[in-house]
Structure formats: C-alpha cells, structure tokens
Amino acid sequence: MAVIYADNNATTQIASSVLNEMLPYLKEYYGNPSSMHTFGGQVGKKIQEARAQTASLLNAAPEEILFTSCGTESDSTAIRAAIKSNPSKKHIVTTRVEHPAVKNLCEQLAKEGFRITFVPVDQNGALDLDFLYQSLTDDTAIVSIMWANNETGVIFPVEEIASVVKGKGIAFHTDAVQAVGKIPIDLKNSDIDMLSLSGHKLHAPKGIGALYIRKGTKFSPFLIGGHQEKGRRGGTENVASIIGLGAASKFSQELMTKENTDVKILRDTLEKGLLEKIEHSFVNGAKERRLPNTTSIAFEYVEGEAILLMMDQFGICASSGSACTSGSLEPSHVLRAMGVPFTAAHGTIRFSLSTYNTMEEVNFIIEKLPPIIQTLRNMSPFWKQNQ
Amino acid sequence: MWEYTEKTKDHFLNPRNVGVINEPDGIGEVGSLACGDALKLTFKLDKTQRIADAKFQTFGCASAIASSSALTEMIKGLTLEEAGKITNEDIADYLGGLPKEKMHCSVMGRDALDKAITYYRGESQKKIEGEIICECFGVTDLEIKRAVAKNGLATIDDVTNYIKAGGGCGKCHEKIQDIINQQSIGTIQIQPKMKKKALTNIQKIKLIEETLAREIQPALAKDGGDIELIDVDGDKVTVKLRGTCATCSKSQITLKNYVETKLRELVSDSLEVQEVN
Ligand SMILES: Cc1ncc(COP(=O)(O)O)c(C=O)c1O
Ligand code: FES
Numbered sequence: 316m317a318v319i320y321a322d323n324n325a326t327t328q329i330a331s332s333v334l335n336e337m338l339p340y341l342k343e344y345y346g347n348p349s350s351m352h353t354f355g356g357q358v359g360k361k362i363q364e365a366r367a368q369t370a371s372l373l374n375a376a377p378e379e380i381l382f383t384s385c386g387t388e389s390d391s392t393a394i395r396a397a398i399k400s401n402p403s404k405k406h407i408v409t410t411r412v413e414h415p416a417v418k419n420l421c422e423q424l425a426k427e428g429f430r431i432t433f434v435p436v437d438q439n440g441a442l443d444l445d446f447l448y449q450s451l452t453d454d455t456a457i458v459s460i461m462w463a464n465n466e467t468g469v470i471f472p473v474e475e476i477a478s479v480v481k482g483k484g485i486a487f488h489t490d491a492v493q494a495v496g497k498i499p500i501d502l503k504n505s506d507i508d509m510l511s512l513s514g515h516k517l518h519a520p521k522g523i524g525a526l527y528i529r530k531g532t533k534f535s536p537f538l539i540g541g542h543q544e545k546g547r548r549g550g551t552e553n554v555a556s557i558i559g560l561g562a563a564s565k566f567s568q569e570l571m572t573k574e575n576t577d578v579k580i581l582r583d584t585l586e587k588g589l590l591e592k593i594e595h596s597f598v599n600g601a602k603e604r605r606l607p608n609t610t611s612i613a614f615e616y617v618e619g620e621a622i623l624l625m626m627d628q629f630g631i632c633a634s635s636g637s638a639c640t641s642g643s644l645e646p647s648h649v650l651r652a653m654g655v656p657f658t659a660a661h662g663t664i665r666f667s668l669s670t671y672n673t674m675e676e677v678n679f680i681i682e683k684l685p686p687i688i689q690t691l692r693n694m695s696p697f698w699k700q701n702q
Numbered sequence: 703m704w705e706y707t708e709k710t711k712d713h714f715l716n717p718r719n720v721g722v723i724n725e726p727d728g729i730g731e732v733g734s735l736a737c738g739d740a741l742k743l744t745f746k747l748d749k750t751q752r753i754a755d756a757k758f759q760t761f762g763c764a765s766a767i768a769s770s771s772a773l774t775e776m777i778k779g780l781t782l783e784e785a786g787k788i789t790n791e792d793i794a795d796y797l798g799g800l801p802k803e804k805m806h807c808s809v810m811g812r813d814a815l816d817k818a819i820t821y822y823r824g825e826s827q828k829k830i831e832g833e834i835i836c837e838c839f840g841v842t843d844l845e846i847k848r849a850v851a852k853n854g855l856a857t858i859d860d861v862t863n864y865i866k867a868g869g870g871c872g873k874c875h876e877k878i879q880d881i882i883n884q885q886s887i888g889t890i891q892i893q894p895k896m897k898k899k900a901l902t903n904i905q906k907i908k909l910i911e912e913t914l915a916r917e918i919q920p921a922l923a924k925d926g927g928d929i930e931l932i933d934v935d936g937d938k939v940t941v942k943l944r945g946t947c948a949t950c951s952k953s954q955i956t957l958k959n960y961v962e963t964k965l966r967e968l969v970s971d972s973l974e975v976q977e978v979n
Contacts, residue, residue, distance in 0.1 A: 694720050
C-alpha cells in the first residue's frame with residue numbers, strides 16, 4: 316500500500332540531494348574534523364561550508380550558528396545559557412502553547428525556583444501581547460516564544476516581540492523549529508538573540524539541530540568538553556548530519572517560494588475540500604498568519620485516535636490533537652489554551668504537507684476521510700442528539 | 703502508535719452491534735464528551751430472562767470502540783446474573799489484552815453494563831453526592847475536598863492532576879481555589895503537630911525540602927533572594943543563600959530568625975540552620 320505522508324510537522328523525508336551530500340562522509344571521509352592531518356581537516360572544511368549554508372537560510376553569519384543534536388537541545392541550551400549568564404534574574408516568560416521542549420523545561424525550572432509566566436492565547440491561537448509586555452520586569456532573564464506552532468501552524472509576531480524585549484535589555488529566544496524552511500527568516504534585520512531549529516523538519520536527518528546565537532550574546536555551554544564549536548558545545552561533531560543540515564538548508568532556501576505557493580495551494584485545497592464535504596468541522600487557529608503547509612481541523616463528536624487508525628487503513632499518515640494517542644484523557648495543551656471546546660478538541664486532526672505531496676494525494680484524502688468521519692459519527696452517542 | 707491485538711483492530715474496524723435497541727430492558731450511559739470517551743449500552747431480554755440482544759454507541763478511541771463491541775458480544779445469551787460477573791479484565795482478555803494506558807476503556811464497558819443492569823432491576827442509580835464544581839469533568843465539592851485533604855494538594859494544578867477537576871475550560875478554578883483555601887486553614891494548624899512526630903531521616907529531609915520550596919523560597923524571592931539546601935546531618939541543616947540575601951548584611955538575621963523559625967515550626971523543634979559560602 317502506498318503511503319500518503321501528511322505528517323511533515325512530525326518529521327520529513329530526507330531529500331535525495333541531502334542524502335547524496337552526506338553519504339561520502341559516512342563512508343570514505345570518516346576523519347575527525349579536529350585532527351591536524353589533511354584527511355580530517357577536509358571534513359572540517361566541509362562543516363564550515365554547511366555552517367555557511369545554514370547561516371544563509373537565516374540571513375545570519377556563519378559564526379552565529381552552533382550545531383546541536385536536535386531542536387530540543389537547542390532550546391535547552393538557549394534557555395539555560397540565558398539564565399546562567401544572568402544569575403540574579405529569576406523570571407522567565409514563555410507561552411502556554413510551546414512544544415514540550417520548552418514547556419517542560421520551564422516547568423522544571425519552576426521547580427528549581429524560577430518564576431515562569433505562561434502568556435495566554437485567544438481562540439484563534441494569537442498571543443496576548445499586552446499580557447506579555449506587562450509581564451516583563453527587571454527580574455526577567457529571558458523571553459522564549461515559538462515562531463510557529465507545531466499543532467496549528469499559527470505564526471507569532473516574534474520579530475516585533477523581540478524588538479520590544481530587546482528594548483528592555485532582556486534576552487530573546489525563539490523556538491523556530493517549525494518555521495525554519497517554511498517561511499523566510501531574516502535574522503540580521505531582527506532583534507532576536509537566539510533561535511532554535513531542527514534538521515528533521517526540513518528534509519535533513521533526525522538528530523541534528525542548530526542554535527543561532529547573535530554575535531555579542533552572553534552564552535554559556537550546555538555540553539562542556541572539547542573545544543569543538545569554539546568551545547560552545549563539546550563533543551565530536553555529527554559530521555554527516557551537519558553536512559546534511561547544510562544541504563537541507565540550501566534545498567529549502569531554493570524551495571521557499573514553492574512552499575508558499577504550491578504547497579500552500581495543496582493545503583488550501585485539502586482544507587477547503589474537507590470542510591465542504593464534512594459538516595460540523597472547522598479549522599483551529601487563525602487562517603491568515605499560519606504556516607503554508609499546516610491545517611488543524613476539528614471534526615466534532617468523534618475522537619482523533621479512531622480517525623487516525625481508520626485513515627491508517629488507507630496509508631494516510633497524520634496526527635491528532637487528541638489525548639488518547641498519549642494515554643491521558645485530556646486533549647492537547649495547545650487546543651486547551653485556545654479554548655477549543657472538548658467536542659472539537661478530541662476530534663482534531665493535523666495535516667502537515669511538504670513539497671513531496673501531490674494533488675492526487677490531497678484528492679485521495681478528501682475522498683477517503685468523509686466516510687470515515689461518518690462511520691464514527693454513526694457510532695457516537697452524541698451525534699444525532701447534537702445535530 | 704498503540705500496540706493493539708488483531709482482535710482489537712477487528713472489533714474496531716468491524717464493530718458488532720452498533721446502535722440503540724428500541725424499548726430496551728436495560729440502558730447504561732457512562733462518560734462524557736469532556737472525558738474523551740462515552741458509551742451508551744442497551745439490551746433486551748428474552749422470555750427466559752437471558753440477554754437476547756445488546757447494542758452500543760461509543761464516542762472514543764479505537765480501544766473504547768473495540769471494548770464496547772466485545773462487551774455486546776460477550777453478554778448475549780447470558781442471564782443478568784452471569785453478565786453481572788463479567789469484569790473489565792474479562793473484556794480486555796476477550797480482545798487478547800489492551801495496552802495498560804487503555805484499560806480505562808474496558809472499565810467504561812464494565813460500568814455501562816452495571817448501570818444497565820441496575821436500570822432493569824429498577825434500583826435507584828447511585829445519587830451524586832455534593833454539588834458539582836467542575837462541569838467539564840463532573841467533579842463534586844466533596845470529591846475535591848476529600849482529594850485535597852487526603853493528598854495535601856496545594857494548587858489547582860495538583861487538583862487537576864489527581865481528579866481532573868479544573869482541567870477543562872477553567873471556569874471552576876475560583877471555586878476549586880476556595881476549597882483549597884478552606885481546607886488549608888484547617889491543615890496549617892494541624893499539620894505541624896502531626897508532622898513533628900518521629901520522622902525518619904528521609905521523611906525529615908523531604909519535609910525540609912518541601913518547607914523550603916513552599917514557604918521559605920517564595921518569601922525570600924519577594925526580596926530577590928533564594929535559598930538552596932546543601933546538606934542535612936542529624937539536626938544540622940546546611941543551606942546556601944543566593945541573590946540579594948547572600949550579599950545582604952542582614953543575612954545572618956534572615957537565617958536565624960526566619961529560616962530556622964520556619965523549619966522548627968513546620969519540621970522539627972531541634973533543627974539548627976547554618977550557612978555555607
Ligand atoms: C516547535 C518544536 N520545537 C521543538 C521540537 C523538538 O525538535 P527535536 O525533535 O529535533 O528535538 C519540535 C519537534 O517536534 C517542534 O515541533
Ligand atoms: S468546569 Fe470546566 S474545567 Fe471545571
């Protein structure tokens with residue numbers, strides 16, 4: 316059975332150009348980039364090339380790019396570095412809809428004695444900026460706001476927020492794991508101090524990430540060891556994956572326009588088709604300021620895991636905002652923070668597309684999903700009485 | 703991805719006995735949209751008082767649907783007495799087992815069956831005691847009070863983690879906070895006395911940590927200070943002060959007067975506090 320992959324916010328397929336760049340460094344060029352000999356040194360040169368490619372995607376300088384093992388490590392490094400270099404400050408500002416990589420870290424820091432402000436969002440997923448700005452104090456060590464939400468695709472005005480935060484002399488970090496490669500990012504002309512990204516969301520392999528650290532930003536390493544990455548992260552480099560991330564940065568930079576035209580058309584067609592064919596369904600989150608590839612659709616009176624497993628019968632891969640997939644009974648913290656009613660939150664499915672999807676696939680989903688929802692609704696005790 | 707057995711998948715993809723029986727002898731409804739799963743079970747008896755037909759409607763995940771389907775198959779042909787003996791493990795076994803996190807789906811089947819039998823026998827359904835505080839999860843004031851008292855819950859989040867109340871729309875938060883406040887007025891007076899009795903070393907350290915985190919840290923934080931527990935050796939508690947406390951000339955006084963008094967009051971009378979640099 317063919318796989319119809321519509322779960323690209325979870326992870327993406329490695330681009331073949333990326334894999335081709337990587338393979339020699341898993342085979343013949345296995346030298347250590349720190350070595351004095353030419354055999355290792357040539358690997359070091361290739362890493363510098365990758366650094367420049369990733370920097371170019373963000374319009375940053377190569378020295379501002381630190382390679383890490385994943386998006387989660389980048390987030391932890393950034394936030395821990397900010398609080399370490401401001402030891403007297405005990406307050407952190409973030410949002411109620413962050414990925415666990417930031418959310419759970421902040422909850423941990425609360426236990427370590429930090430005061431955390433979780434800025435709320437409205438029913439469209441938009442951030443309460445007044446609340447955010449009012450929460451800033453002299454005690455605030457860092458503000459960490461995601462660029463785009465992984466569940467809804469909603470984009471936050473991080474550049475605007477960064478300039479206000481910077482104006483108060485507070486460090487600003489953004490988890491841009493879902494934004495990088497999907498929307499243009501220009502760090503040189505922003506006030507963002509640190510930015511996290513993850514390779515496997517932009518057609519590089521899993522297990523490689525990067526942290527952008529603006530020149531002059533106070534920093535303190537998370538992994539202490541050798542002098543790799545100029546002493547900012549100890550540990551022999553994941554050479555092939557770093558080269559993969561560089562190649563993927565180039566790949567997505569070249570495809571940026573396509574992402575915002577072709578992929579967006581696929582997403583809009585899918586969304587429109589499903590909403591038209593399935594009554595009692597709606598999109599979670601603002602439709603305008605949103606990633607071009609993501610749609611989060613609530614199908615009322617059915618449960619997400621059941622929908623996913625029925626779609627799985629047709630090879631369709633997506634994600635749910637429902638809790639049942641994680642074992643708890645409560646729907647996702649993102650949908651809850653937006654005040655999405657339970658009737659809808661439990662039946663929310665996230666489709667996230669990429670440049671590898673086709674219109675045939677989109678039409679296949681539009682054909683297969685309505686009968687699935689109908690079957691489940693016919694089984695549901697709430698369906699008839701709520702129509 | 704959940705590991706479902708072939709039989710669970712089969713009952714999910716091809717559920718048996720979906721629907722509602724007209725003029726049923728028994729009806730049992732459990733769960734709600736808020737909870738994420740719900741089941742309506744109906745059955746009809748034949749002349750020999752055996753279950754002739756059973757049907758279900760379920761809102762929920764794959765294992766909730768499969769458990770409901772399995773239940774209807776299992777009870778057909780049984781007397782009510784026989785059916786009443788079915789346990790939730792029986793339902794899970796029938797499906798070849800359920801993931802641990804999904805056992806509540808089989809519990810839901812068992813509960814619905816109970817209710818349906820009770821309905822037939824005309825026994826009054828168990829009345830809900832107390833006043834519903836959290837509508838999203840149908841939790842009453844009595845349940846919240848009990849949970850707060852029994853587990854020493856201190857925040858709304860604690861309450862949500864224990865009994866779900868407050869985990870939905872949030873409009874009940876004020877009422878939950880009221881209950882916590884009422885309860886803690888009672889406990890602040892009782893707790894120290896109870897807790898001062900014969901503590902094991904581990905209990906003592908735990909309690910010191912808790913007291914630091916709950917009482918002392920927030921108070922110091924108001925002045926921009928913080929305290930870290932370094933060691934507990936018998937009755938000697940070693941701490942380190944950070945932030946403004948550490949440089950403040952009054953820090954000795956802060957320590958003796960405040961930290962020690964608090965720890966003695968809440969943990970043990972014989973504690974002595976000292977500071978490391
Ligand atoms: C917004 C966001 N942040 C962080 C991460 C974590 O990235 P990684 O899986 O590379 O640790 C993800 C991935 O799911 C994400 O979507
Ligand atoms: S009433 Fe909605 S969370 Fe309690």
